[in-house]
Amino acid sequence: MFNFNEKVVLETEQSGLDIIKKVEQLVDHICQEGYGNLFFVGIGGTFAYAKQAESIVKCQSTLNLHVENAADLIALGNYHLTDKTIVIIESKSGDTPEIVKAVDYVHTLGAKVIGYIGNSESILCKKVDHVIHGNSGPYYFWLSVALRFMYHHGEFGDYHDLMQEIQHLPSTLLNVQKHADLGCEDYAEKYKDAPIQYFIGSGNLEGWAYCYAMCILEEMQWMRTKFVSGADFFHGTLEVIDRDTCVILFKGEDNARSIMDRVHNFVEKVSANVTVFDTKDYAMDKINEKYRGLLSPFVMRAICQRISVHLEHKRRHPLDIRRYYRCLDY
Amino acid sequence: MFNFNEKVVLETEQSGLDIIKKVEQLVDHICQEGYGNLFFVGIGGTFAYAKQAESIVKCQSTLNLHVENAADLIALGNYHLTDKTIVIIESKSGDTPEIVKAVDYVHTLGAKVIGYIGNSESILCKKVDHVIHGNSGPYYFWLSVALRFMYHHGEFGDYHDLMQEIQHLPSTLLNVQKHADLGCEDYAEKYKDAPIQYFIGSGNLEGWAYCYAMCILEEMQWMRTKFVSGADFFHGTLEVIDRDTCVILFKGEDNARSIMDRVHNFVEKVSANVTVFDTKDYAMDKINEKYRGLLSPFVMRAICQRISVHLEHKRRHPLDIRRYYRCLDY
Structure with a gap:
């Protein structure tokens, strides 16, 4: 097969899987402390990933979830965003301009931010409240965040079984x-x-x-x-x-x-x-x-x-x- | 000007304006009775109108509003849709297949439907719970529905002033x-x-x-x-x-x-x-x-x-x- 390295494929997927434990610890902590609602915020590809996860949430959960395009959120605002909001973002580079500005913006409202960030030396690593490091398999991140919040919300009873299967x-x-x-x-x-x-x-x-x-x-x-x-x-x-x-x-x-x-x-x-x-x-x-x-x-x-x-x-x-x-x- | 009839333009816009009083009476009645949340449901152009109205709501209101594409809603469902939900739809023909099916679907869950419908002899006129007749100026419908619900929610204090101006x-x-x-x-x-x-x-x-x-x-x-x-x-x-x-x-x-x-x-x-x-x-x-x-x-x-x-x-x-x-x- 052309330009195909089995080892790299397996390692990349495995490193996606490996972040799930960290996601779980983080979400468990946030649910224990309590929160008002969730905002998935992205732009371009990360907005698309957020929408994929939203598609799963809304057909089997009553989580109070909003999905926003970062540039639109900065320009237009969203009245549901408060100091009780948990914002979830992703940036491989760690310096996507719209995401950096969105994090600054939501911080002015007192919201807390979880970030899945590739570059550990980046500005976003410093800005967000909770970091998950990594840049492979973004869908592992979005899906596990969504399902773990649902699990704590008394939904998706298959959570542990699915996590074994994947x-x-x-x-x-x-x-x-x-x-x-x-x-x-x-x-x-x-x-x-x-x-x-x-x-x-x-x-x-x-x-x-x-x-x-x-x-x-x-x-x-x-x-x-x-x-x-x-x-x-x-x-x-x-x-x-x-x-x-x-x-x-x-x-x-x-x-x-x-x-x-x-x-x-x-x-x-x-x-x-x-x-x-x-x-x-x-x-x-x-x-x-x-x-x-x-x-x-x-x-x-x-x-x-x-x-x-x-x-x-x-x-x-x-x-x-x-x-x-x-x-x-x- | 080519193919331009001033009288028709004025009459069409006026007939759009004329529905606002009916929208107000209807929304007032619903707010008096109480409701759980709002779903704007459309497909193609009506989905786009619903999104335009949502854009205005979310940057100045905490209304509990969901916007759904009718075909997606039928196939995937939405856990926030309940018997306390007010669904808002539009159909010029009154028989748009996806909207007809969506109305049947939300009725199985006990939700109530407001429809802005062009053809007064159509199947949707019979199916919806509250009809607003008309087929000109759909944005008059979506905007006035959105703003009237916001007004009852203690938001958009300029409501009466705007309605004079428009x-x-x-x-x-x-x-x-x-x-x-x-x-x-x-x-x-x-x-x-x-x-x-x-x-x-x-x-x-x-x-x-x-x-x-x-x-x-x-x-x-x-x-x-x-x-x-x-x-x-x-x-x-x-x-x-x-x-x-x-x-x-x-x-x-x-x-x-x-x-x-x-x-x-x-x-x-x-x-x-x-x-x-x-x-x-x-x-x-x-x-x-x-x-x-x-x-x-x-x-x-x-x-x-x-x-x-x-x-x-x-x-x-x-x-x-x-x-x-x-x-x-x-």
Whole structure:
């Protein structure tokens, strides 16, 4: 397999898993002290991760959770944000400007901040009230934060069982990548120069489809993409899909699958360029069937990492270069 | 002015204004009886209107408000939805499938539904618990519902003053259209065949930019567009903007204007095809300056109606035709 290092994949996933104990200790402490409500605050990719986690919370919890885009929060405020609020943020670099400003802003209101931060020497490490260090597997962070707060809220009784099962994720996701690779390479070869591609996802994959189309393909490949949710697809975007339009579906296994089935059925009728990435096509042998829906974002992210590897090579466009971001003053 | 009937514009806006008294009576009644929380539920354009109203609520109110896409709500549910919930919906046709199903769904949980419905013979008129008839000026509905609930919640003390001032909206918006027309025609002429256009909006114009790009230009003109919020623009989409990329900014006057200023400053540096529609360019002589931000969505909608008139003609593409929507079974 091209540009594939099993050891790195396993280690990266394991280091994602390893933060869960720290998340638990922190959330336990906060729940013991008491809090008013929760704010997940992100921007770009971290906003998308926060939305993925929100999708899981709101369909099985009455946690008082708000999700905000950092730049919007700074500009517009949110009346629910108080000195009883726990704010959760993530920043790999540790100096994402909008997140730094958001942390300063919520501190003026007396809120406390938990941060999942990559660079341990960064400004955000100094600013936040509670740090979890790490930069691999952000979804381990968002999901475990969400589920641990739910657990203390008397919800998600499967918490301990799930946390046992996901110990198998590193080897499971390694196998997902091995099985996905050929399809990912085919996709990359066929659509590497597509003028525009439509990414569609729903439920807990809506955030990921949004993130992959924008934060990876636009930002890291300078490819034109448009994300639309499966629900809204039928209220506008469907009309621009014709035989030659490239459509990519991210199908997962939560209850939004029925929405994606409807999209799938439609697009196959009108486009000859449909690609479906479906978590259902992948074995998760050591993990209980009932958690497949909850874990679909991990599986889809693993698949997309293989797409990125092939696009990077076939387009001869390193993922690390930027045209403007952090290169130009604006 | 091309395809412009002053009388129709004034009558349409007035009929939007005329529903406010009915909204007030209804909301007063509900607040008197008591309720648990509010759900704004929409799909496509009505979801975008709900989001516009939410933008106003969350930066000046602690109302317990949830905004849901109807299809997602049906598939995934929301634990905050109970028999104490008041659900607010809109449907011009009165038979939007996802909204019909959402009303049935929330009724199974015992929630009550207020509907703003165009067709008085429609199935939704029979299904909802409280009907407001009408199909012009949906934003009059969403804004007055939001503000009246806030008023009863002890917030937005300017309520009565604003409701006096907006009596001047019909004549104000007529003048906006007259002053906007030439710029709208120029824009339509220049970009009628653009391969893709990027629409960017923030704050209470984020929903409208999303709606205009998707529910009007994609659905009614089959033009390729992509919406991105001003906040997220800098986390991906910026990298695909080059000299020839068409970028359209919707600038309003709420506190998100600073975000749009940042976008504006950036895109002028890298694209030679930037069009800015700015509510600040339009007089609102009879309306207090302090309400301009709150009313920006009305102004931008009036401008966009002139864009649509010109695009429809220059593209020889009637706004009423659909390729698939309600033409194909899916």
